[in-house]
Amino acid sequence: MSIPDRSGRGHWVLSAGKLSLGTLLSRLLGVARDMLRAYLFGTGIAADAFTVAFRLPNMLRALFAEGALSAAYVPVLAETLEKGEGDDWKRFVLNTASVLALTLALVCLLAILLAPLFVPLITPGFAAVPGKTALTVRLTQTLFPYLFFIGLATLAMATLHSLRHFTAPALSASVLNLAMIAAMLWVCPRLGEEPTRRIQGLAWGILAGGLLQLAIQLPPLLRHRILVRFRATLRDPRLWRVAALMLPGVLGMGVAEINAFVDTFLGSLLPAGSVSALEYGNRVMQLPLGVFAVALGTAVLPTLSRHAARGEHRELGEGFDLALRLTLFILLPMTGFLLVAHRPILQLLFERGAFGAQSLALTSRAFVFYSLGLCFYASVKVIVPVFYARQNTRAPVRTAVTAMAANIVLNVILMQWLQLGGLALATALASGLNVALLLRAMKRLYGLSPSPAVARAGLRSLAATLAACAIAMAALLLGARVAPQPPLAARAALLGGAALLAAGGYLAAARLLGSGELAFLLGLRRPRGEGGGRG
Structure with missing residues (x-):
């Protein structure tokens, strides 16, 4: 298979841009979905039950879609494509898809049968509310088949990414959000x-959305003459390589998702509404993370894999270095704005219908503490692909286990004083520890570490962020003084105006400080002082 060699930094940044646009559309639809869900269900019994029921298949989806499966499969497929041995790569794709389909079908069947046993174990606090556990079990059984559809859709997306097709995968998540909105x-x-009856319709919408997510990937695959047929054999050694890389990678790449599951378990012990408030806060925080960090990590993985396969150590280091600098340049100001404007953001998005003042207070507490870790979550998405490009999953596993242990300890300690805010803060701190451990492992194993230019870029971005936060705070305070109780449209205009002023201030400050990242994004030029991941 001959594929144009567009593996330079400019290409993967442009690919990340395509993914970001598609992901931005999906996240905006996701915001509309969450606004509608908050209006219909607030933080009541149905909302808590749905959050937990969707947590299990959605956690596995997050691990597949943004982690272990793609990270293990893409390097092996990249090697096969590099060899260019006719249609051998197509046989590998079909075999992987067939074995995955069988595995997912078995997992879904077992989950449906065993839900009455494991759901009460992971939500001990729900037993205090009559009918809450039974509703959670019923929703879990309805939702788990979503994993089958999204697992196969994820494999299709990873294949298309390796073939330099980014449009259909980027639009896939939007289909799910549209299906959920239509269902509501x-x-x-x-x-x-009755909310406990209405919530079943949302579960059906998710199943329809998962099926459509898979269907939208098929036309571009068919254009590459990848026929959709069952072809399962365990004799292909590449399949075992993917499995060997993938299984430990569930921990290495998915620490944020697993930590969120721990939050759900402990949140069930807190006052009613805490579980869904954690979910709402995490969802809003995920908007910038999903749009930029996940897209950047997804787009850079095939390029890093090719550099590793060719033994191009310097180019691999430069690609990682640039990805980390761009991550800090984009995510630091977003973190600052989320912290400054957290209450107006949540009021604009959710405060209506069943989502009242108590729901707002709970969600605000979770949102602020989750947002403190935004740069940590994003950095993990960029650092871990370096290990996967070298087909090393053990190092991320070790760091993930340590971070998870720290998260559990911090959860138990901090929830005593901050309740659900303590759970969110523990997740942020544990992700920071994960970043530090990953960087240390990368230095020890490969002699690779962020260059001094990364620290300089981070300090420039931090200084510009402080200026942007001051502008945003002044704009919000002025708006509150001029219009203390504005209608919805005026509230949106005030918040949007503050965001635009803050963004303008950030870009102006970054330019004055000589940001090479800004110049690179504007003209896809090499940032000044790029060190390329030196030791």
């Missing part, structure tokens, strides 16, 4: 007024 608008109201 037209299916849920037809199930009655």
Whole structure:
């Protein structure tokens, strides 16, 4: 298979841009989805039950879509494509898809049968509310087949990424959000007024969305003459390599998702509404993370894999270095704005219908503490692909286990004083520890570490962020003084104006400080002082 060699830094940054645009569309639809969900269900019993029921398949989805499966599969497929042995790569893709389909079907069947046993174990606090555990079990059984559809869709997306096709995968998540929105608008109201009945319609919408996510990937695959047929054999050694890389990578790449699951377990012991408040806060925080960091990590992995396969150590280091600098340049100002404007953001998005003042207070507490770790979460998405490009999953596993242990200890300690805020803060601190451990392992194993230019770029971005935060705070305070109780449209205009002023201030400050990252993004030029991941 001959594929144009567009593996330079400019290409993967442009690819990340395509993914970011698609992901931005999906996240904006996701915001609309969460606004509608908050309006219909708030932080009540149905919302808590749905959050937990979707947590298990969605956690596995997050690990597959943004972690272990793609990270293990892409390097092996990249090697196969580099060899260029006719249609051998197609046989590998079909075999992997067939074995994955069998595995996912078995997992879903077992989960449906065993849900009445494991759901009460992971939500001990729900037993205090009559009917809450039973509703959670029923929703879990309905939602778990989503894992089958999204698992296969993820494999299709990883294949298309390796073939330099980014449009269809980037639009995939938007299909799910549209299906959920449609279900809440037209299916849920037809199930009655009781939230515990209406929530079933949302679960059906998710199943339909998962099927559509898979379907949208098929046309570009068919254009590459990848026929959709069952072809399962365990005799292909590449399949075992993917499995060997993938299984430990579930921990290495998915520490944030696993930590979120721990938060759900402990959140069930806190006052009613805490579980769904954690979910709402995490969802909003995930908007910038998903749009930029995940897209950047996804786009850079095939390039890093090719550099590793060719033994191009310097180029691999430069690609990692640039990805980390761009991550800090983009995510630091977003972190600052989320912290300064957290309450107006949540009021604009959610404060209506079933989502009242108590729901707002709970969600604000979770959102602020989750946001403190935004740069840590993003950095993990960029650092871990370096290990996977070298087909090393053991090092990320070790760091993940340590970070998870720290997260559990911090959860138990901090929730005593901060309740659900303590759970969110523990997740942020544990992710920071994970970043530090990953960087140390990368230095020890490969002699690779962020160059001094990364620290300089981070300090420039931090200084510009402080200026942007001051501008945003002044704009919000002025708006509150001029219009203490504005209508929805005016509230959106005030928040949007503050965001634009802050963004303008950040870019102006970055330019004055000589930001090479800004110049690179504007003209896809090499940032000044790029060191390329030196030791």
